[in-house]
Amino acid sequence: MAESPLVAAVVFHLGPVPITEPVVTTWGIMAALTLLSAVATRRLAVEPRRGQAVLEIIVGALEQQIGDTMHAPARGFLPLLGTLFIFLAVANLSGVFPGVHPPTAHIETTAALALIVFLSTQYYGVRSRGLAGYLGSFARPTVLMIPLNVLSEITRTFSLMVRLFGNVMSGEFVIAIVLSLAGLFLPVPLMALEILTGLVQAYIFTILAAVFIGAATGSIEQA
Amino acid sequence: MTIELISILAAAIAVSFGAIGPALAEGRAVAAAMEAISRQPESAGVLSRTLFVGLAMIETMAIYCLVIALLVLFANPFVH
Numbered sequence: 001m002a003e004s005p006l007v008a009a010v011v012f013h014l015g016p017v018p019i020t021e022p023v024v025t026t027w028g029i030m031a032a033l034t035l036l037s038a039v040a041t042r043r044l045a046v047e048p049r050r051g052q053a054v055l056e057i058i059v060g061a062l063e064q065q066i067g068d069t070m071h072a073p074a075r076g077f078l079p080l081l082g083t084l085f086i087f088l089a090v091a092n093l094s095g096v097f098p099g100v101h102p103p104t105a106h107i108e109t110t111a112a113l114a115l116i117v118f119l120s121t122q123y124y125g126v127r128s129r130g131l132a133g134y135l136g137s138f139a140r141p142t143v144l145m146i147p148l149n150v151l152s153e154i155t156r157t158f159s160l161m162v163r164l165f166g167n168v169m170s171g172e173f174v175i176a177i178v179l180s181l182a183g184l185f186l187p188v189p190l191m192a193l194e195i196l197t198g199l200v201q202a203y204i205f206t207i208l209a210a211v212f213i214g215a216a217t218g219s220i221e222q223a
Numbered sequence: 224m225t226i227e228l229i230s231i232l233a234a235a236i237a238v239s240f241g242a243i244g245p246a247l248a249e250g251r252a253v254a255a256a257m258e259a260i261s262r263q264p265e266s267a268g269v270l271s272r273t274l275f276v277g278l279a280m281i282e283t284m285a286i287y288c289l290v291i292a293l294l295v296l297f298a299n300p301f302v303h
Contacts, residue, residue: 004297069272159283166286173293204279207272 005173008106022103029090029103058086069210072219077210080120084113085206092168092198096191102198105169107161114161117209118153125216134216160208167201226301234292241288248281 008020040055048056062082067074074081088104095102103109125134138149171194175187214220256274260267 006293006297065272068269162290163279163283163286166283166290169293170286170289200275201279204276207276208279211276 005105005169005176006107008108020106020108021101022106022109025094025100025103026091026109029087029094033086033090066206066210069207070214070217070219072214072217074210077124077213080116081206081210081213084117084209085202088113088164088202088205089199092202093195095168095172095194095198101172102168104164105172107165107169110161110165113164113205114157117160117212118157121153121209121212121216124213128217137216137218156208156212160205164201164205167197171197226299230295230299230302234295237288237292237295241291242285245281245285248284249278252277252281 008022010018010020011024012019040051044052059078059082062085063074063078066077066081070077091104091109092102094100095105104113122134125137129137138146171190175190175194178187178190211220252274256270259270263270
């Protein structure tokens with residue numbers, strides 16, 4: 001029987017705080033992405049060279065997708081949502097490296113990411129509408145909708161968390177089961193499917209975050 | 224029946240019945256999107272983006288059932 005996919009292995013203790021494997025993997029991904037970004041943006045020129053052209057295509061495509069979803073200029077949201085997508089894509093795909101488990105296969109990581117989206121939704125909503133305007137948007141179309149709107153604010157954050165966790169974790173788990181049942185080469189097609197699922201889930205998480213923020217700022221309803 | 228057997232049955236029932244609804248729903252959503260794309264091929268980009276988000280929403284229901292099944296199997300409070 002495969003081991004439980006719901007518990008994370010503790011790597012070491014930092015004082016009284018246990019540091020689990022997903023946290024270490026997340027730190028590794030963060031360090032790698034930061035280093036890569038620092039190196040890639042070190043010598044930016046108006047006439048892009050090869051590396052910079054690739055970078056501009058990635059950032060431009062992200063900005064266009066987010067802008068199309070939010071029906072608003074995406075430049076202000078690109079640092080949050082673009083970073084979210086790049087981190088999620090790398091984190092979901094990190095399972096293809098031998099010995100690395102994707103940190104998003106544990107509910108703690110996705111809970112933290114969903115909390116970031118939840119808090120930034122409130123922040124952008126208040127910033128663009130003002131506190132009264134943002135709280136007033138909960139009372140639409142009628143005052144009776146306030147409990148339902150507040151509830152949906154919480155449940156959609158929860159489903160954002162469980163969706164990413166469930167997809168990545170179930171993929172990993174199925175690969176582990178097939179590996180323990182059938183041997184070495186049979187899980188390879190499943191791992192290829194997992195690459196597709198990981199990228200689609202990273203895209204969906206980002207697009208949903210964009211939709212939530214767009215709904216909070218009101219840009220989606222106006223369009 | 225032991226609690227282990229009941230847990231395994233519960234997990235199987237949760238996944239099997241939880242897969243029916245999302246499967247039907249995703250089939251309908253994809254069929255509708257295909258029809259819309261064949262009518263208006265120029266709007267395929269917007270349609271497929273919306274379709275992906277919608278499919279993810281639907282699929283979450285099946286994923287919920289899977290999470291419940293795994294909780295029953297691996298984090299069952301009644302099995303020690």
